[in-house]
Amino acid sequence: MSDVRVAGVGLTSFGNTPERTSRDLFGDATIEAFADSGVPRDDVEALLYGNFMGELSEHQGHQGPLMAEAAGIRAPATRYESACASSGVAIRDAVKRIRNGEEDVLLVGGAERMTNLGTAGATEALAIAADDLWEVRAGTTFPGAYALMAQAYFSEFGGEHEDLAHIAVKNHENALTNEKAQYQRAIDVDDVLEAPQVSSPLGLYDSCPISDGAAALVLTSEDYAAEHDLDAPVAITGTGQGGDRMALHDREHLARSPAAREAGEEAYAEAGIDASDVDVAEVHDCFTIAEVLAIEALDLEPIGEGISAARDGRTTADGETPINLSGGLKAKGHPVGATGASQIAEVSKLLAGTHPNSDHVADATTGVAHNAGGTVASATVHVLEVVA
Amino acid sequence: MSDVRVAGVGLTSFGNTPERTSRDLFGDATIEAFADSGVPRDDVEALLYGNFMGELSEHQGHQGPLMAEAAGIRAPATRYESACASSGVAIRDAVKRIRNGEEDVLLVGGAERMTNLGTAGATEALAIAADDLWEVRAGTTFPGAYALMAQAYFSEFGGEHEDLAHIAVKNHENALTNEKAQYQRAIDVDDVLEAPQVSSPLGLYDSCPISDGAAALVLTSEDYAAEHDLDAPVAITGTGQGGDRMALHDREHLARSPAAREAGEEAYAEAGIDASDVDVAEVHDCFTIAEVLAIEALDLEPIGEGISAARDGRTTADGETPINLSGGLKAKGHPVGATGASQIAEVSKLLAGTHPNSDHVADATTGVAHNAGGTVASATVHVLEVVA
Numbered sequence: 001m002s003d004v005r006v007a008g009v010g011l012t013s014f015g016n017t018p019e020r021t022s023r024d025l026f027g028d029a030t031i032e033a034f035a036d037s038g039v040p041r042d043d044v045e046a047l048l049y050g051n052f053m054g055e056l057s058e059h060q061g062h063q064g065p066l067m068a069e070a071a072g073i074r075a076p077a078t079r080y081e082s083a084c085a086s087s088g089v090a091i092r093d094a095v096k097r098i099r100n101g102e103e104d105v106l107l108v109g110g111a112e113r114m115t116n117l118g119t120a121g122a123t124e125a126l127a128i129a130a131d132d133l134w135e136v137r138a139g140t141t142f143p144g145a146y147a148l149m150a151q152a153y154f155s156e157f158g159g160e161h162e163d164l165a166h167i168a169v170k171n172h173e174n175a176l177t178n179e180k181a182q183y184q185r186a187i188d189v190d191d192v193l194e195a196p197q198v199s200s201p202l203g204l205y206d207s208c209p210i211s212d213g214a215a216a217l218v219l220t221s222e223d224y225a226a227e228h229d230l231d232a233p234v235a236i237t238g239t240g241q242g243g244d245r246m247a248l249h250d251r252e253h254l255a256r257s258p259a260a261r262e263a264g265e266e267a268y269a270e271a272g273i274d275a276s277d278v279d280v281a282e283v284h285d286c287f288t289i290a291e292v293l294a295i296e297a298l299d300l301e302p303i304g305e306g307i308s309a310a311r312d313g314r315t316t317a318d319g320e321t322p323i324n325l326s327g328g329l330k331a332k333g334h335p336v337g338a339t340g341a342s343q344i345a346e347v348s349k350l351l352a353g354t355h356p357n358s359d360h361v362a363d364a365t366t367g368v369a370h371n372a373g374g375t376v377a378s379a380t381v382h383v384l385e386v387v388a
Numbered sequence: 389m390s391d392v393r394v395a396g397v398g399l400t401s402f403g404n405t406p407e408r409t410s411r412d413l414f415g416d417a418t419i420e421a422f423a424d425s426g427v428p429r430d431d432v433e434a435l436l437y438g439n440f441m442g443e444l445s446e447h448q449g450h451q452g453p454l455m456a457e458a459a460g461i462r463a464p465a466t467r468y469e470s471a472c473a474s475s476g477v478a479i480r481d482a483v484k485r486i487r488n489g490e491e492d493v494l495l496v497g498g499a500e501r502m503t504n505l506g507t508a509g510a511t512e513a514l515a516i517a518a519d520d521l522w523e524v525r526a527g528t529t530f531p532g533a534y535a536l537m538a539q540a541y542f543s544e545f546g547g548e549h550e551d552l553a554h555i556a557v558k559n560h561e562n563a564l565t566n567e568k569a570q571y572q573r574a575i576d577v578d579d580v581l582e583a584p585q586v587s588s589p590l591g592l593y594d595s596c597p598i599s600d601g602a603a604a605l606v607l608t609s610e611d612y613a614a615e616h617d618l619d620a621p622v623a624i625t626g627t628g629q630g631g632d633r634m635a636l637h638d639r640e641h642l643a644r645s646p647a648a649r650e651a652g653e654e655a656y657a658e659a660g661i662d663a664s665d666v667d668v669a670e671v672h673d674c675f676t677i678a679e680v681l682a683i684e685a686l687d688l689e690p691i692g693e694g695i696s697a698a699r700d701g702r703t704t705a706d707g708e709t710p711i712n713l714s715g716g717l718k719a720k721g722h723p724v725g726a727t728g729a730s731q732i733a734e735v736s737k738l739l740a741g742t743h744p745n746s747d748h749v750a751d752a753t754t755g756v757a758h759n760a761g762g763t764v765a766s767a768t769v770h771v772l773e774v775v776a
Contacts, residue, residue: 069638
């Protein structure tokens with residue numbers, strides 16, 4: 001099997017650009033990714049693209065061929081949808097295809113246009129990631145679902161809103177150097193605790209924003225990277241995917257994410273690492289509690305102890321295992337279909353030493369990206385390593 | 389590389405069941421597929437699922453995990469969307485994964501709930517497969533787009549509505565034995581010519597219906613089939629995918645389908661066959677003209693001559709290369725996300741000798757399934773062969 005190299009990455013600014021279409025956003029991300037990679041567009045053999053709510057936000061399905069056009073390539077294109085893990089599953093298939101020699105060069109990524117729907121409209125659209133018959137019609141939206149998960153966590157393991165606040169503070173701090181982040185603004189624990197409540201215990205600053213944006217990756221085989229003398233020191237060495245029941249009431253625990261655990265175990269096994277080897281990670285912090293569940297599922301913290309990781313400095317920029325040095329979904333933004341690919345872009349730059357926050361992880365050789373769909377009914381985990 | 393065996397297939401009846409959800413439909417299809425295969429649900433390693441308009445027809449995205457639940461499996465699940473080729477692209481990835489040893493047993497399929505939207509609502513929803521900015525907002529719907537393609541064909545190569553009518557007549561005739569077809573009713577050329585016009589030259593009987601339905605396939609590696617002594621004589625020996633510009637006005641020809649041609653060439657090359665080896669085919673006849681373009685793109689007819697194939701009996705049940713022995717989209721129905729998988733099911737049964745129309749192709753060893761998205765901005769082709 002061939003290694004899969006991250007040859008180039010491109011990100012738009014994440015934020016409020018309601019007038020820009022997905023094709024505008026994705027086109028921009030690919031311009032940056034091609035320039036970063038040095039790979040000519042003609043060498044791309046297929047596009048694997050993640051998008052979640054294009055049908056609702058811009059009356060546009062069938063975005064695969066449209067995005068190939070926006071990227072300036074002539075190649076077959078497929079759209080993947082797994083809610084907020086849409087580009088995570090696209091990346092996973094790309095990794096499988098390249099390492100098995102099916103293709104040598106793939107364009108992978110995702111985009112989402114959301115802010116044109118307004119906050120209420122976007123929240124309503126996001127709800128299609130939950131079970132429409134048994135959750136959404138009963139009034140469940142994602143802030144409510146994650147609030148239930150937080151309450152279940154507190155009830156089982158202890159913890160309080162102030163613990164979660166440290167996660168938001170940390171991620172905003174990390175985003176200060178990220179010029180493409182939606183928020184480049186420091187906040188403190190009091191800001192989080194005093195912010196309007198969204199769904200108890202979660203408040204406004206426990207929640208990621210509604211965002212527009214796109215991310216693109218040029219992935220190549222090891223052979224292609226060598227033949228073309230690419231500057232591509234980072235490889236994706238493991239991919240994992242997990243699944244769970246869709247509706248929260250069908251789960252054994254509200255405060256565990258077995259889909260993410262399965263994905264992590266599979267990815268670690270493929271890469272031949274264990275959790276103690278992970279130097280840095282981007283995880284899916286759509287809400288502050290989600291970061292806690294993610295780092296526990298990835299075995300970066302024991303079950304029930306993730307709650308104190310940010311508060312006690314274990315996951316801060318200079319902690320043992322910095323989490324979300326990009327700012328995470330919380331501060332960087334969460335254009336749903338782009339998020340999984342953007343995490344790979346961030347980890348790749350952190351490991352390559354080209355990220356503004358690379359100084360915090362100067363000796364890092366192994367990173368992880370964790371992308372989750374819905375209330376983690378689907379999840380992907382990828383391991384990235386410095387190999388050249 | 390391992391051969392990919394079609395171990396079991398399951399189809400719901402296609403038709404009008406507006407009260408049934410996608411999960412109801414897909415669950416039923418998988419019950420039949422598992423029974424047909426003899427493969428236990430616990431052996432399934434992942435679900436690859438095609439769906440097109442669930443966001444619009446039932447406010448439900450993230451259908452992967454939901455459908456794993458409906459199928460009674462516990463495994464990671466991914467939803468693929470490429471308009472009317474949604475399950476075609478899912479099958480393609482499944483084939484790549486099994487033949488490379490990534491997995492041994494995959495559940496693949498698709499479902500669509502459409503009739504609950506009504507005809508106007510479904511037509512509006514289908515339009516998201518075209519370019520919203522440049523086609524849909526100018527008033528283009530799919531009957532109009534395919535009418536343009538038919539007019540361009542007539543203008544370049546000759547032909548008239550009566551030629552197309554023979555395609556509808558043939559496909560209705562083929563469906564008479566298909567108890568799951570939406571229409572089991574013979575029609576004649578006059579019925580087609582006298583039917584209400586939809587978009588000149590296409591009339592009501594040139595158009596496939598709006599349908600609800602689901603299709604499921606259990607695919608396994610050759611090794612798994614041998615170890616478990618499965619009755620699985622048919623293999624998918626080639627897969628191809630092509631892409632084209634999304635909007636008709638960006639194409640070089642309105643009356644050609646280069647995406648389908650590329651997909652066909654790739655699939656034939658993988659299988660080591662050429663068009664003259666094809667004994668039977670299911671092609672994507674969403675409109676009668678689409679069958680003409682498909683058989684030309686697959687090289688089953690020379691460019692400009694496909695128009696006379698049904699009229700002159702070359703593609704009828706006892707012709708040289710029978711096309712759409714299932715009844716095709718025209719008579720069998722077209723529940724969008726299910727169509728690509730249903731074609732594989734039909735070809736597999738035709739080759740295995742278990743299809744009501746197998747008698748017409750008693751010596752057939754090689755079949756093809758052609759699935760197209762939008763105005764063929766995306767297309768997949770699969771080659772199936774009797775291997776055991």
